[in-house]
Every structure is written in C-alpha cells, then in structure tokens.
Amino acid sequence: MTVSVYKYFGDGDSLLYVGITGRRRQRQFEHVSDSIWWHLVFRCEIEHFFDRAMALERERSLIRDLKPRFNVMLSVTRDTRRKAAQDAMKDGNRMIGKKASRQR
Secondary structure, three states, X not given: OOEEEEEEEOHHHXXXXXXXXXXXXXXXXXXXXXXXXXXXXXXXXXEEEOOHHHHHHHHXXXXXXXXXXXXXXXXXXXXXXXXXXXXXXXXXXXXXXXXXXXXX
C-alpha cells in the first residue's frame, strides 16, 4: 500500500498543514468537512512512500522543521489548539462546531 505525506499551502506559499494518509481521497474529504483552516488552502504537494515508517519520519521532520500553522497534534497542548482556532477565526471565519464558514 502506498502512503502519502501531503502539505497544504495558503496564500503566499505559507505552509498550513502537513499530514499522512493511506487513503488520500477520504482524508481530503475529511479536511474539507472538518478542518477550520480548509478555506485558506491554495495548493497541495504530495509525496508517496511504500514504507509507512519512512512516511511517518518524513511527516514528523516536516512538522518539526517547517512548523506548519495548523499542525497541533504533535504538540498536544490545549493552548496550541485554541490559538490555531483563534487564528483561523481572525482570517474572517466563524466556527460552527468543527466546521468553519466564511462570513459574508
């Protein structure tokens, strides 16, 4: 099975999120449905691996080195998650449960 490491970028090539999945289409749908930052995404880069351990190491090194704005699970603090949600709201959005929608 192929495992993918993906990077979502926002305006000005700012790195928003790095993730890993073996089910790329389903995972993207989950981000579209549940991620408070999805509306900020302009583009995606994907790397494919045949070894999940190598993919995990790549994901962790990217998160550690590049510090994506919305990767909070590897730095599991409530304050970090709260700050990420507040940042997303500052970008002109309001949260509805787990979803965000643009204010008009």
